[in-house]
Amino acid sequence: MRIGVGVIGAGTVGGGVIKALQTNHDQIAHKAGVDVALVHVADLRQECLAEFDLTGVTVSGDAEALINDPAVDVVCELIGGTGVAKTFILKALNARKNVVTANKMLLAKAGVELCQAAVANGVELRYEASVAGGIPIIKALREGLAANRIEFVYGILNGTCNYILSRMTYDRLDFGVALSQAQALGFAETPPDLDIEGHDTAHKCQILASLCYSTQVPLDSVYVEGITKVTRDDVAYASEMGYLIKLLAIIRAVDGGIEARVHPTLVPKTHLLASVRNEFNAIYVKGDVVDATLYYGRGAGRMPTASAVLADIIDIAKRGNAKAPAPFVYDKPRPIRNIGQVVGRYYLRLTTNDQAGVLGKVCTILGEHDVSIASCIQRDPHGKEHVHVVMMTHETAEAALRAALARIEKLDCIEEPTHVLRVLG
Amino acid sequence: MRIGVGVIGAGTVGGGVIKALQTNHDQIAHKAGVDVALVHVADLRQECLAEFDLTGVTVSGDAEALINDPAVDVVCELIGGTGVAKTFILKALNARKNVVTANKMLLAKAGVELCQAAVANGVELRYEASVAGGIPIIKALREGLAANRIEFVYGILNGTCNYILSRMTYDRLDFGVALSQAQALGFAETPPDLDIEGHDTAHKCQILASLCYSTQVPLDSVYVEGITKVTRDDVAYASEMGYLIKLLAIIRAVDGGIEARVHPTLVPKTHLLASVRNEFNAIYVKGDVVDATLYYGRGAGRMPTASAVLADIIDIAKRGNAKAPAPFVYDKPRPIRNIGQVVGRYYLRLTTNDQAGVLGKVCTILGEHDVSIASCIQRDPHGKEHVHVVMMTHETAEAALRAALARIEKLDCIEEPTHVLRVLG
Numbered sequence: 021m022r023i024g025v026g027v028i029g030a031g032t033v034g035g036g037v038i039k040a041l042q043t044n045h046d047q048i049a050h051k052a053g054v055d056v057a058l059v060h061v062a063d064l065r066q067e068c069l070a071e072f073d074l075t076g077v078t079v080s081g082d083a084e085a086l087i088n089d090p091a092v093d094v095v096c097e098l099i100g101g102t103g104v105a106k107t108f109i110l111k112a113l114n115a116r117k118n119v120v121t122a123n124k125m126l127l128a129k130a131g132v133e134l135c136q137a138a139v140a141n142g143v144e145l146r147y148e149a150s151v152a153g154g155i156p157i158i159k160a161l162r163e164g165l166a167a168n169r170i171e172f173v174y175g176i177l178n179g180t181c182n183y184i185l186s187r188m189t190y191d192r193l194d195f196g197v198a199l200s201q202a203q204a205l206g207f208a209e210t211p212p213d214l215d216i217e218g219h220d221t222a223h224k225c226q227i228l229a230s231l232c233y234s235t236q237v238p239l240d241s242v243y244v245e246g247i248t249k250v251t252r253d254d255v256a257y258a259s260e261m262g263y264l265i266k267l268l269a270i271i272r273a274v275d276g277g278i279e280a281r282v283h284p285t286l287v288p289k290t291h292l293l294a295s296v297r298n299e300f301n302a303i304y305v306k307g308d309v310v311d312a313t314l315y316y317g318r319g320a321g322r323m324p325t326a327s328a329v330l331a332d333i334i335d336i337a338k339r340g341n342a343k344a345p346a347p348f349v350y351d352k353p354r355p356i357r358n359i360g361q362v363v364g365r366y367y368l369r370l371t372t373n374d375q376a377g378v379l380g381k382v383c384t385i386l387g388e389h390d391v392s393i394a395s396c397i398q399r400d401p402h403g404k405e406h407v408h409v410v411m412m413t414h415e416t417a418e419a420a421l422r423a424a425l426a427r428i429e430k431l432d433c434i435e436e437p438t439h440v441l442r443v444l445g
Numbered sequence: 446m447r448i449g450v451g452v453i454g455a456g457t458v459g460g461g462v463i464k465a466l467q468t469n470h471d472q473i474a475h476k477a478g479v480d481v482a483l484v485h486v487a488d489l490r491q492e493c494l495a496e497f498d499l500t501g502v503t504v505s506g507d508a509e510a511l512i513n514d515p516a517v518d519v520v521c522e523l524i525g526g527t528g529v530a531k532t533f534i535l536k537a538l539n540a541r542k543n544v545v546t547a548n549k550m551l552l553a554k555a556g557v558e559l560c561q562a563a564v565a566n567g568v569e570l571r572y573e574a575s576v577a578g579g580i581p582i583i584k585a586l587r588e589g590l591a592a593n594r595i596e597f598v599y600g601i602l603n604g605t606c607n608y609i610l611s612r613m614t615y616d617r618l619d620f621g622v623a624l625s626q627a628q629a630l631g632f633a634e635t636p637p638d639l640d641i642e643g644h645d646t647a648h649k650c651q652i653l654a655s656l657c658y659s660t661q662v663p664l665d666s667v668y669v670e671g672i673t674k675v676t677r678d679d680v681a682y683a684s685e686m687g688y689l690i691k692l693l694a695i696i697r698a699v700d701g702g703i704e705a706r707v708h709p710t711l712v713p714k715t716h717l718l719a720s721v722r723n724e725f726n727a728i729y730v731k732g733d734v735v736d737a738t739l740y741y742g743r744g745a746g747r748m749p750t751a752s753a754v755l756a757d758i759i760d761i762a763k764r765g766n767a768k769a770p771a772p773f774v775y776d777k778p779r780p781i782r783n784i785g786q787v788v789g790r791y792y793l794r795l796t797t798n799d800q801a802g803v804l805g806k807v808c809t810i811l812g813e814h815d816v817s818i819a820s821c822i823q824r825d826p827h828g829k830e831h832v833h834v835v836m837m838t839h840e841t842a843e844a845a846l847r848a849a850l851a852r853i854e855k856l857d858c859i860e861e862p863t864h865v866l867r868v869l870g
Contacts, residue, residue: 156589
């Protein structure tokens, strides 16, 4: 018996899949229990194809020919984007082919539609590679922790942001310098907006939230804040208070609703997530039965992502002719909480002109909104015009804090909008 | 459709399975796609059974009645040990029932025989809970990383040892005091030998090594050294050199052979495994496609272990009537390397009477065996009779080091056997 694999897109990830399928052919056949054979590659770019020995493999510039090739049992969509990728996936599902994809943006935007098409055709749509690259987190959530109600997920899901924040933390670089370094090393795209503005993490947050709570989470209900406003000063103040700054996707079940948000977050230095450095990803998951677990590895890159795509292919191959398992989405809407409803602790960096009594005025307003201060850093200004006052609040509702800050911004002594960061836990 | 679960042994883990099956019944049914129902519990201990509402569940003191109960589709063996547990598992497999177990000692000693019985009967034997409790590491190795050839596994697999070493590290306790504390908190059994002598870790090492390399690893070929000889001084010297001491299971593919060994190991403080504290477990796995990954969580305890047992049950339920997947062991023996063949760096703590020239004599002998020294700590003795000289070697074959140490032990200036610890990486 043989499972035929068709790869649409022989670029970074697709090329990795071709390479690993060839290099580890025997290992994969052993694990799958059947021969898993590359039978068709579709790509118009000759330079991508030239890298491989494709003897015996059908090569075409036509994804539809691949989809309709009777030798193809599993279609891998590895071109990305939300245009033709969606068309190809739907055509493949409607042709009753199983589909494996790494396309997080498409899943975040049209996951429900794609899953419904898979169910309607009795085939599978798998996407282990769409979140956290080589880390088998989809499998862990869907199968390994299947007996658990998920209490929360904290994810470092974007290697570019984690690399930049690591350089700001360990090498004391400015954001811009760290970004340039990430780009020079190939960890950041040009333009880098999708990463540093948090949208890539939001796509993954949407996928994990939908999966954890078997519900539809509209992408625009995911609160998103990137790392572009985090300064070297913030990193230093946070460190002084015992924290590192990480871009986290936070997914939580609260009062029958779901929180799904992405923002830079102060993580205690003693938390395992604080030890996740550079371009690595990690997901910290708390289940009601298993308690805390963590999954760590490379969240991007040719071969790590290929490892995840191949795990999906092998699972499909092992299933053979058995019925495809039901997909994650089912029709039980749960309210998605807005960011104002979040309750937590906050880091505030105020920029003042050091007018006498500023601390008193700020604290009075915060107090009037029931926001109390746990700790504070204010340095001797040494003649500087602008002075930072850094505060850590006790637990408060975000809406209350925002109302207080709206009043604080109007004080004469406040020179710039206050920088607000959320604190983990 | 319904899957009937029978639980043999309603103690710590069995009780956890019963509890979670009842509490999370709907969640489990949703994930499995079928009703997963507790139908039979076998235990002679009334006090264990009294904890649960077992209305509608058959309760017996007879495991064989449970095995032969036609309502039972999956038999959970949760009594432990290698005696009747083995008999019950074989009877269940021969009665064509799927079996889920957490019994690492039995799997390490008789895994091949049990797997063969499962294959012969076309049913499954699953054992996620046997290694690292609630962490889905068996699934990660078998499925999530299925496309990878595993280069190595480093595992913190015994919560008792990790707790004791954490107390020695962070609270500067002596081994004996830390052990008493672990026992008082219920993290260590009485007697604690299976844990602290490394045998429990060796059982898990055997299971993972067999799984990673699809081969039979005889339990007595796993090198085992516990943590009882690690002193507070060792912890302090290691820390000074930039390391923490952890009990690791190390599994590696080297030159066509396999290393499978358990011993206290110096782990660089910057390594993620160094951040795994207290009773937690973690497994660091490097695959040739995915690169490094890590899995972290609770390695023991009622509910975390139940989470793993239930994941296995849910997988069996999802499979329905499809053919059982092939088990891990197949007949391709690979040589298991002995400890003398290991190549690595070593920590040596020599106890001398501070005779002038001791360092010279020791280094001369080491040099004659091609063992070179990377760093050394020797303190002013301040009049003490016995003095520690601590050395870190460059990479060397263990056999060469042992030959040198046999000569060093005979020197007049050496007061006690030299304490040797292996260094990670």
